Amino acid sequence: MKLQIEKAIYGGACLAHQSDGDSVFIPFVLPGELVEVQIQQQKKNFEEASLLQVLEDSVDRVQPACPHFGECGGCHYQHTQYPAQVKMKASILQETLERAGLKTLPEIQLHSAAPWAYRNRMRLRLEELDSILKVGYNRQGTNVFLAIQECPITAPLLWRAAQSLLQVATENTASSRWLLNAVEAEFFTTADEKKLQMTVFVRKDQPGLAPLCDRMKQLVPELTGAGTSLLKPAGPQRQLQKPRPLESWGAQGLSYQAGNEDYWVSRGAFFQVNRFLIEELVRIVATNRQGQLAWDLYAGVGLFSRALAKTFQQVVAVEAAATDLIKSFKGTGRHAIEATTIEFLRQAVVQRERPQLIVVDPPRAGVGAEVCALLARVAAPEIVYVSCDPVTLARDLKMLVDAGYNLEELHLVDLFPQTFHLETIVILRR
């Protein structure tokens, strides 16, 4: 079937319509292209199709840089020249916000950096194929293992570490046998690639990490610490169950320098993944903001709290998993609180606290209805909403706008080049 591609939609695909008006979602195509596709699946309100051939290609089409592109589940936009990727994301963001009923949006300000080798963290699956250990990701749209030979969106050190792990697996030692029990490995590096942390995920507790790390250290001198974590069996509960740390070796985390600050990030703790754009994120959130009191909700290791503490007399940082934050965010005017945002806000409204600024940076699920209602009751003059999901962002913004806030600035920070994911920062005032 031939189709004319209309626009990119959130999730990586593009939209086209059949002659009877039915919607079709197709990956790896571009707006304006004429393509031949094959319908793969009938969904409730649309059909999914795969690309057979491009009949008329877009001027934005380029050769993908990675041999795994198209098969690998990690990237969606490598066939698109980089500035066009950012433009597509901007139109997806604009449309998502408008569809939620948000009118008169400010112009979207775009922020991007180098689109390759940007990731400071890489998590790989480990599987034996023909008695040889391989590293890989999920195949596009499935959880089927795909062995990979490179990953050009990650910092080179991470890939070198993955190759070293594979080398150890061939050496016929206690470590190579121990690795047969491993199912995933995560590597995390500092922005300058001078320090590396490794986590090996296993299905059953089995000692033997130290010899593996000693050998890895010979191959990758940047390795400063490692640990094993027990991964719960796959299934619907897996998201809810955190991996349980077992053995550890060397340092428990690393000190990550961003801007003029050093952030202590324990193994497994959240930290922004794009090593080239962390300072830009902090700049947009914190620059030119000052006052008596700011709240940083969903604070992580205190990325924004530290910057805000330079210009606010008091900063309250709230985080559900606050071990690192409590250790490092202390001193005059700095308050780290381990709580969920809802717990914190429920108490704060009773005490009638009112900061000049509230920063929220929730996970993909967004802040949700109750937090929006509580934020409306607090009625801070300014809210900065940092989001990694435009759909939940749009839902939450609509509630805040209905409660009296105006959207003053809209920033798209392209933290995840080559993929459909996008980061948005919204400045709201009342």
Ligand SMILES: C[S@@+](CC[C@H](N)C(=O)[O-])C[C@H]1O[C@@H](n2cnc3c(N)ncnc32)[C@H](O)[C@@H]1O
């Ligand atoms: C997207 S990260 C942002 C972290 C930080 N602002 C940064 O930029 O590094 C979201 C953070 O919210 C935390 N979190 C998740 N659910 C939470 C909740 N209900 N209340 C408070 N924090 C939560 C996570 O542990 C994570 O550190």
